[in-house]
Amino acid sequence: MTVLCEMCGKEVDRTSRTRIEGSVLLVCAECARFGVVLEPPPTAAVVAGGGPRRPPPSLGPLRGATRRSTERDVFLEMGELELAPDWGRRIRIAREGRQWTPDDLARKLNEKRSLVLKLESGNFHPTDALVRKLEHHLGIRLRADAEKPS
Ligand SMILES: [Zn+2]
Known part of the structure; x- marks a missing residue:
């Protein structure tokens, strides 16, 4: 075979x-x-210091399981800023107030439209850098501490 x-x-x-x-x-x-x-994962019986590269017991047809496209982790880190609880809504309201489509905003942010939609639905927590960009372009505040208790 x-x-x-x-x-x-x-x-x-x-x-x-x-x-x-x-x-x-x-x-x-x-x-x-x-x-x-890559060595096959050692069995429990194997003690450290085993010889180099032994023949794998039986390599089944493990196909593609480990293959995965990794997107660039531009927004991997979470923002440090504490955002207002309704930051997603604030973004959408400010955007609609300017009569921008999600694409318009995405272009200004140099981001994808899908990201804008995720932001507005609250499904994506923006990084600090993105928060600043949003605040800058939309003329709003997204941070919790920007609000004064009334
Ligand atoms: Zn080959």
Whole structure:
């Protein structure tokens, strides 16, 4: 029984799980040299200090499970600023007050329309930088501490 190398397509007896440029592929020995071979997860019985690269017990057809496109983590970090509880609504009201479509606002923010919609529905917590941009473009305050108790 042979398997196909996911990189060059050659039929080989065995492939190695290899990380190549961010993707994990099952490749032949030739192609494995272009990446980092991932060892199969050690079993509980294995003690540290085992030999290098032992043949994997049986590599089933694990296809593509580890392959995942990662979007750029531009907004990975959460904002530090404390936002008003209704910040999503404030954004939408201010935008509509200016008669901007979500696309208009997205363009000004240099963001995607979907992000604007998520912001307005409160499903996306903006970063500090984005809060400042929103405040700047919409002329509003989104932070909780900007409100004075009346
Ligand atoms: Zn190959």
